Amino acid sequence: MMSKLLPLSATLGLALIASLTLLVDGQTGPAGILQPRYLQQAVPTGSEGKLHIELVVKEGFKVAKRPAPKLQVNPTSQFDVAVGPFSESVASKDADYFGGFKPLELRIAPAKTTPAGKYSLDAKLTYFYCSERDKYCSRSVEALGIPVEVAKK
Numbered sequence: 001m002m003s004k005l006l007p008l009s010a011t012l013g014l015a016l017i018a019s020l021t022l023l024v025d026g027q028t029g030p031a032g033i034l035q036p037r038y039l040q041q042a043v044p045t046g047s048e049g050k051l052h053i054e055l056v057v058k059e060g061f062k063v064a065k066r067p068a069p070k071l072q073v074n075p076t077s078q079f080d081v082a083v084g085p086f087s088e089s090v091a092s093k094d095a096d097y098f099g100g101f102k103p104l105e106l107r108i109a110p111a112k113t114t115p116a117g118k119y120s121l122d123a124k125l126t127y128f129y130c131s132e133r134d135k136y137c138s139r140s141v142e143a144l145g146i147p148v149e150v151a152k153k
Helices: 002-025
Strands: 034-040 049-057 062-063 071-072 079-083 104-110 117-131 138-150
Touching: 034 117, 034 138, 049 062, 049 138, 071 079, 079 117, 104 138
Parallel strands: none
Antiparallel strands: 034 049, 049 104, 062 117, 071 117, 079 104, 117 138
């Protein structure tokens, strides 16, 4: 009877180790540590416009400066997008973490063939953060849908 239980427990142990390895290797933390708020004006067709994203750090967390947060906007034939750098608005007590963020600026130029309307740009926000209360650090990769409105000239 013991010989049958040993392989089962060994199999369960290996499954647990494999699951933990996946969690650590592809680790993404709880969503919403950096909470985006979109401040936009409609972008006129055929010209460049700007979209600002306010990034608010959830209470009880801090965001690491290194490696720097990164916003990647998926390429699209309807828009040309350039993302400005992340910069600090308020100095932090700890030089390794952001005290707050200045609004992130995106320069958006609709293609000449993009009609007026409402769109969403698919993006990925990657950053490292630490929980002040629970004393752990992790990485977060969050999918974003950035709203863009194109208006007639």
